Amino acid sequence: MHLSRRTTLKLGLAAIGASAAASPAFASKGSWLSSATAMQPFARPWIRWWWPGGAVENTELDREIAVLKAAGFGGAEIQAFNPAVPNLTADERAHINDYANPTFFEHVKRCAEAAQKDRVQIDYTLGSAWPSGGGFAITPELALVELTPAITSITAPVSGPIVINLPVQTKKFGAMGGLDSRNRDPRASDWKARLEKRWKLIAIVAVKGTAAETDGKTFRDSRVLMPGQIAPGAGIVVTECLQPDGILNWTPPEAGPWQIIAFKRFTVDSSVMAGVGEGPQLVLDHFNKAAFEAHARRVGDPLDQLGTAKTAIRATFIDSLELMTDLHWSDDFPEQFQKRRGYDLMPYLPYLVQPGWMNPWNPRVSQPYYISDDTGDRVRADYRAVVSELLIENFWQPFVDWNHRHGFKARLQAHGGPSDVLCAYGLADIPETEDLGAGGNTHVLRLARAAADIYGRPMVSCESMCWIGTPYEVTPAQWLGRANLLFVSGVNALVMHGFPYALHKEKWPGWFPFEPSPFLSGFSSQINEANPLWAAIPTLNAYLTRAQGLLQSGANIVPVAVLLTDIGYGSNPGEDKVEKWLQGLLDGGYDYDRINPDGLSKSKINGQSFISPGHARYSALIVPALNGLAPGLLDTLLRLARSGVKVLFVDRVPDRSDSLRDSPVADATIRKGMDALQAAGAQVVGAEHISASLASAGVSPNVRFKSTPCLFIEKRHGDETLFVFHNTSSEAITLDCEVAAKGYPCLYDPFTGHLRGLALRTSGGLTMLKLDIEAGGASFVVFTPDRLKAPKVLATIDTRPGPQAWTLTLAGHGHRGRVVTGTQADFTLTDLSTTETLADFSGEAAYAATFDIDPAWQHDHASVWLDLGTVHDMARVTVNGTDFSATLAPPFQIDITQAIKTGPNALVIRTFNGPNNAMMDLKLPGLKDLKLKPAGLVGPVNLIMKA
Numbered sequence: 001m002h003l004s005r006r007t008t009l010k011l012g013l014a015a016i017g018a019s020a021a022a023s024p025a026f027a028s029k030g031s032w033l034s035s036a037t038a039m040q041p042f043a044r045p046w047i048r049w050w051w052p053g054g055a056v057e058n059t060e061l062d063r064e065i066a067v068l069k070a071a072g073f074g075g076a077e078i079q080a081f082n083p084a085v086p087n088l089t090a091d092e093r094a095h096i097n098d099y100a101n102p103t104f105f106e107h108v109k110r111c112a113e114a115a116q117k118d119r120v121q122i123d124y125t126l127g128s129a130w131p132s133g134g135g136f137a138i139t140p141e142l143a144l145v146e147l148t149p150a151i152t153s154i155t156a157p158v159s160g161p162i163v164i165n166l167p168v169q170t171k172k173f174g175a176m177g178g179l180d181s182r183n184r185d186p187r188a189s190d191w192k193a194r195l196e197k198r199w200k201l202i203a204i205v206a207v208k209g210t211a212a213e214t215d216g217k218t219f220r221d222s223r224v225l226m227p228g229q230i231a232p233g234a235g236i237v238v239t240e241c242l243q244p245d246g247i248l249n250w251t252p253p254e255a256g257p258w259q260i261i262a263f264k265r266f267t268v269d270s271s272v273m274a275g276v277g278e279g280p281q282l283v284l285d286h287f288n289k290a291a292f293e294a295h296a297r298r299v300g301d302p303l304d305q306l307g308t309a310k311t312a313i314r315a316t317f318i319d320s321l322e323l324m325t326d327l328h329w330s331d332d333f334p335e336q337f338q339k340r341r342g343y344d345l346m347p348y349l350p351y352l353v354q355p356g357w358m359n360p361w362n363p364r365v366s367q368p369y370y371i372s373d374d375t376g377d378r379v380r381a382d383y384r385a386v387v388s389e390l391l392i393e394n395f396w397q398p399f400v401d402w403n404h405r406h407g408f409k410a411r412l413q414a415h416g417g418p419s420d421v422l423c424a425y426g427l428a429d430i431p432e433t434e435d436l437g438a439g440g441n442t443h444v445l446r447l448a449r450a451a452a453d454i455y456g457r458p459m460v461s462c463e464s465m466c467w468i469g470t471p472y473e474v475t476p477a478q479w480l481g482r483a484n485l486l487f488v489s490g491v492n493a494l495v496m497h498g499f500p501y502a503l504h505k506e507k508w509p510g511w512f513p514f515e516p517s518p519f520l521s522g523f524s525s526q527i528n529e530a531n532p533l534w535a536a537i538p539t540l541n542a543y544l545t546r547a548q549g550l551l552q553s554g555a556n557i558v559p560v561a562v563l564l565t566d567i568g569y570g571s572n573p574g575e576d577k578v579e580k581w582l583q584g585l586l587d588g589g590y591d592y593d594r595i596n597p598d599g600l601s602k603s604k605i606n607g608q609s610f611i612s613p614g615h616a617r618y619s620a621l622i623v624p625a626l627n628g629l630a631p632g633l634l635d636t637l638l639r640l641a642r643s644g645v646k647v648l649f650v651d652r653v654p655d656r657s658d659s660l661r662d663s664p665v666a667d668a669t670i671r672k673g674m675d676a677l678q679a680a681g682a683q684v685v686g687a688e689h690i691s692a693s694l695a696s697a698g699v700s701p702n703v704r705f706k707s708t709p710c711l712f713i714e715k716r717h718g719d720e721t722l723f724v725f726h727n728t729s730s731e732a733i734t735l736d737c738e739v740a741a742k743g744y745p746c747l748y749d750p751f752t753g754h755l756r757g758l759a760l761r762t763s764g765g766l767t768m769l770k771l772d773i774e775a776g777g778a779s780f781v782v783f784t785p786d787r788l789k790a791p792k793v794l795a796t797i798d799t800r801p802g803p804q805a806w807t808l809t810l811a812g813h814g815h816r817g818r819v820v821t822g823t824q825a826d827f828t829l830t831d832l833s834t835t836e837t838l839a840d841f842s843g844e845a846a847y848a849a850t851f852d853i854d855p856a857w858q859h860d861h862a863s864v865w866l867d868l869g870t871v872h873d874m875a876r877v878t879v880n881g882t883d884f885s886a887t888l889a890p891p892f893q894i895d896i897t898q899a900i901k902t903g904p905n906a907l908v909i910r911t912f913n914g915p916n917n918a919m920m921d922l923k924l925p926g927l928k929d930l931k932l933k934p935a936g937l938v939g940p941v942n943l944i945m946k947a
Contacts, residue, residue: 031784032717033748033755036549043549044074045541046123047527048463048498050513051080053128053276054098055088056501058110064502065114067529072541075121077317077495078108081129083274083513087504097182099128099277100135100299105306112309123411126316126399127299129274131323133284136187137298140194142291143175143282144268146325147202147333149219149353151369152260153211156252164204164248167264170220172324175269175282183280191280195267202263202334203346204242205235206250210257212369214355220326222355224367228259232372234347235261259370261350265331270324286323286417287330287387289394296402304406315409315430318399319463320416320437322360327352328387328418336390341382342661351376352383357568360416377627378660384567388419392427400427411461414451418568421447422596426455426614433491435482436466436523440728442489442586442711443579449490450564450593453556456614461493462486471514471522472916473933475873476536477889479525481728481776483544488711488726488778492551494544499528508817509915516926532812532843532912536874539751539886546750550780551724554717559699560585561610561618564594565626565658578624581650581687587709588691589701589737593618601636608644619699620646622690628658631666634673641680646697649684653677700740704766707736710773719743721783727773735773738766743783745769750780751885757788776889794863794946802866802941803849803907804828812843813918831872832936833917842918845936847909851943855902862947864900868892870938871911878908893944911937 036043047068068076082096098104108124115122128134133143150167176183176192183191209230214222238260241250252258272281284291303310330336337345356366368376396412396419403410413432414424425431425448433448445462452460464486467474483494503511509530516522528534562582566575585592593616600621603610609619621640641647653674657666678684685693695701702714703723710733715722721741727733745758745767758781761768771779808827814820820841832838832845857864868875871892877884882899899905913935921927 032550032554032720032722033782033784035553035717036546037753039549039552040545042074043493043545043552044072045494045496045544045548046075046077046461047073047496049076049078050498050500051078052085052092052501052503052511053080053082053096054101054104054107055085055092055096055503056107058107060502061107061111062114064499065111065118065120068499069118069120071534071537072545073120075115075123075314076499077123077125078111079125079129079498080104080276081274081513082276085503085511085513092503097276097278100302101278105302108303109306109309112306112312115312116309121314122312123315123317124303124313126318127272127295128276129272130319131272131283131286131321132292132295132318134272134275134279134281135277135298136279137294138282138284138291140191140198140267140282142285142288142294143195143198144270144285144323144325145198145265145329145331146170146268147263147327147329148266149327150262150264151211152262154252154258154260156255156258158252162248162250162260163246164242164260164262166201166246166262167266169199169266169269170218170326172268172270173273175267175271176280177271180271180281182278185279188280198265198267198331200265201239201242202265203237203349204239204248204260204262205347205349206238206252206258206260207231207235207350207370208252208254208256208258209370209372211259219353220355220359222366224355224369227367227371228369230259230350230370230372232375235350237346259350261353263349265329268323268325273322283323285330286321286395287328287333287390289398292395292398296398300402300406310407313408315411316403317411317432318413320360320413320434322416323418324360325358328358330390333386333390337383337386340386340389341659345379345383348375348379348660351379354380358418374627374656375660378658378663381628381658382660384418388423388567391417391419392424396424396427400429403429413463415444415447420567420596420598422451422454422564422594423598425451426457426599429457430459430461430493431457432461432463432495434463434466435486436463436468436497440485442485443582445486445489445491447594449556450595452490452614453558453593453616454595454599454612454614459493459552460491461495462491463497464491464494465496465525465527466523467525468523469521471512471516471524471526472919472930473914474525475889475914476533476540477776477873479536479540480543480889483547484726484776484778485711485728487547487551488713488724490556490713492548494548496527497524500526502528502530505530508813509919515919516929518925520926521929522926526915531915533873533914535844535876535912536886536888539888543750546753547780550722550748551715554715554722556591556616557702557714557716558591558593558616559619559702560590560592560622560694561595561600561620562592562622563600563624564596565630574625577687581690584687585690586711587705589703589705589709590691590694590699591702591712591714592622595621597630597633601632605639605643605645608646610640610643610645620648620694620697623647623649625649625651626654626658628656629654629670630659631657631669634670637677637682638673638680641677641682644681646694646699647677647682648690648693649682650687650690651684653684702739704738705736706738708733710735719785723781724778725771725773725781726778727775730775732772732774735769735771735779738763738768740766741783743785744787746782746784746788748780748782755782755784755788757790759790760787774889774891796944797862797947798857798945800943802943803851805849807848809846809848810838810841810843811846812841814840814842815918815921829937829939829941831934831938832913833932833934838935839932840917840920841935842913842915845911845913847911847937849907850904851907852904853900853902857945858900858902862945863895863897865944865946866894866896867942867944868894868909868937869940869942872934872936872938873913874911875937876910878910880906909937909941
């Protein structure tokens, strides 16, 4: 077996043996690494802590706080909800809806007291489940409303009365469904009638033109195959022509096809998903400040009664909004729109009908139902801007203000809602993204980092470790790889998803809220003691803590800002093309932030750069291909270009205003401004030439890649610089690149905190780096003022087979929680899932054997390594009673030099595999679709001498 140089320099996913030679943990007193080490108690990862409503016990809460602290977590986010918790006892059923009542807040207080004692912190979700709402605080008058259309197509002239389709309430999850006994509470006996009382016909608008061709689904979930072509300009409002019998007493003024669209306001037929507490679970009106205030009084104000324990609560949290509306609306929306945009929206309502845009789950691009000239684009831009303003003013800003008044930080997820996502993120003390919806899309994940840079937020968190469809098979290697992806996407504070309260732990694996069901394939990671891979968490958390200690200090070095005007990110035409050239920017070595008009307008010029309100410095601004530009942005762009900031327009410049307001005058101003911008040095470039244009303009990249590029981030702290490089591929790579950084390059290992010098190679003022990075791994390169000696590159000088005879001892579970224990001698290494009697095993498999060490292998200049070969899913090694750190991902190699002796040596290799194989059950929907996964130590196990 030959080991390459890659093996000896690996970081990230590599396992570092306890005896590995190491330089000091920091280069010099007062250095960045020294500061990061001091920050580590505050940089530990967090975890979402699922409570089965109020069916919790104080003694168990105390125990679980201690468990989380011992595992290396810095805090837990309380999320009390009820995703159909199974097998409840009568007592648990009686208490699961203890929420926002004295009993519940006693549990929160006990939890906060335990957190204080154990020096961890608590975040509190401001409301059960999502979206916010529920209880008797959110009455029918404070519930979320929507605008729903109904379409009638006619051809004029018509004979006789026009019978039109009128909107009916869209059925969703049910706001007052009969299956929920809480809706039958006598105090809510008139709520259905009060909800219906808010239903109101808003407008009937007729437009001349053809019908849209759709895929036949309901309006909200449909996709437009061919938009209808309608006459430019405003429609004809014929609301007053509707007779009580539903007949429209109106005659089309011209012959030909007509579309008559009726719009009605409804309360949204959707409740708080999995919400607990008494009374109906209506979603609050996020566009009505009074609704938020009523909600906060119920679920938040009682926190003030926690006494001194209140100081253990760091922040309150609001998850992604996931508002299930047809079209976002409010009781006063027409008046607000007129006030903010200066014209009556009613004649233009047909242009708003565009399915997909408002979908909180997987928003998608669909054409609008109706197109004409550019009127529709303008109206939709105005409408979405007003929706964003109202959401921020009536929900996000009040949430932040409430937290600050009560002494808490505000942590929020702005995605999933129809607002300027960067502005909303930026309001938070802790903006948070998530990897469930974003998956591995670094461009989506980077939005929260961008907001932090724009508005000056040092911490960027992420609801993390979520994979759709694989809830029981996520491995430590995947956790590490995902963490590295998040780090190079700007995240520096992971909130892992998640830790279920140990409900019914006597029946393995206990309660896990996101297991597969007849309705969902399951997702998330079960990160608690019931999962055998809990054994990986202390090692994983040590890695995350050291990495986050570094990443939470220093400033991000981001040379390029890219304008973002998309309200409801990712659901408008063209965004997929933008992400393609954004990836080209990263591949060209340029890190970027998206920047919104608000952040751009508040930035200050500094030489040929501009400085955001949060003190981020950008040397260039890129404007994606836009048809229209907000008139207020023009002066900002001119100011930047005339100061020497590089301004690039991709493919074309906008030739009009993006608003319908005063459009002839505004359009002329935009066209004249574009001429002035180009005269001041702004350029139009093709998407494929962006990096080259930046370079020719003197805008330096963060990294100059000489080999296949990878994802990266650069940070600076005083005179020191940190680069993190992440290999997203499934194969190891050798990264060859150049960077402009002062000082001496060193490799930092977040597993151990050790720093190792790299050979210094420079050319033309640049430092050349050649780094071997394992699949999914990351290299942390710190440039320090002090030079550390580069360690000798070890070469393999001998390889010998390890033990062949093993004694296997099992401790775990099989199907339906069956306890599996036992010992088998003379076991031959194999994948346990291929062994008939062990195929369903999940747990710890301990392999014991002895091996001999030749005296020739013990000398001062050689080290002995143990290569475990193939392992599923992680391993811990003990040699002669000396325990080594857990190895979480390939290559499973450990330096065992410190523990060996001449002659026979005792070896124990313990492997742990996830719950998947034991959870398979052909009789249960959801679980029957699980597939067997490899398990145990497959090997081969070899001994390697390096010198």
